[in-house]
Amino acid sequence: MTDTESFPPDAALAALRSLRQSRRFLPDPIAREDLEQLLEVARWTGSAKNTQPWHLVVVTDRETNSALAGMGAFAGxxxxxxxxxxxxxxxxxxxxxYDDGRLQERVMLAASHLGIGSGTAWFSTPENRQQVRDLLGMPAELEPWSAIGLGYTDTSQKQASPQLSGRKPLAEIVSWGRYGAQPSA
Incomplete structure (x- = not known):
């Protein structure tokens, strides 16, 4: 069986189009087996020159995640x-x-496939990143720029403001052959 037979192209494209940030979650824990599957996806994510420049710290303790929430403008x-x-x-x-973003997107897509919601958090200042290092006991040579938040999406709560939930039409964001050019009929 080929990959396209196990996951038809239409289903793959639909999964890519439907991925959204989740920021409101139910209190239910995620099974360790599911977390390990996500980590395997992360392990196999490509990187520039195959350097795999990352180290991943999985945090399941609610108090630690609450502390991380205070360590960046986009981590709450x-x-x-x-x-x-x-x-x-x-x-x-x-x-x-690029590698950081690539890994996050892969894990988020895998999480979605497992029925798990996800969102990206950003530790935007050097002070924030040092706080994360200190909290998690990381060595100085690692830069904790981001985190992937995981949980079962609480669909009873609004996930994004209405102005953020739509997408611009292709004609606004795509040119063909030259900037500003649209395809000929």
Whole structure:
């Protein structure tokens, strides 16, 4: 059986289009087996020159996740997650940032496939990242830029403001062949 037979292209594209950030979760824990599956997906995520510049810290303790929630302007929702995966990277520059985002998106897609909601948190200042290092006992050479918050989405709560939930039409964000050009009929 080929990959497309086990996961038809239409289903794969629908899964990619439907992935959304979740920031409101039920209190239910995530099974360790599911977390391990997500970590396997992370392990097999590609990186620039296959450097795999990351170290992942899985946090299932609610108090620790609540502390992480206070360590960045875009981390507050971590207070309500069942688990988080803090992504710490070695090095700096564009390729490391790209690899961090690539890993997060892969894990989020895998989580969605398992029925688990997810969202990205950002530890945006050097002070925030040092707080994360101190809390989790990380060495100085690791930069904990982000975390993936995980849990079962509480669908009874609004997840995003209405102005953020839509998407711009393709004509606003895509050019064909040259900036500003649209395809000919």
């Amino acid at each position: 929702f971590l207070a309500g997650v069942a688990a988080s995966i803090v992504v710490a990277v070695r090095g700096d520059g564009r390729s490391v940032a």
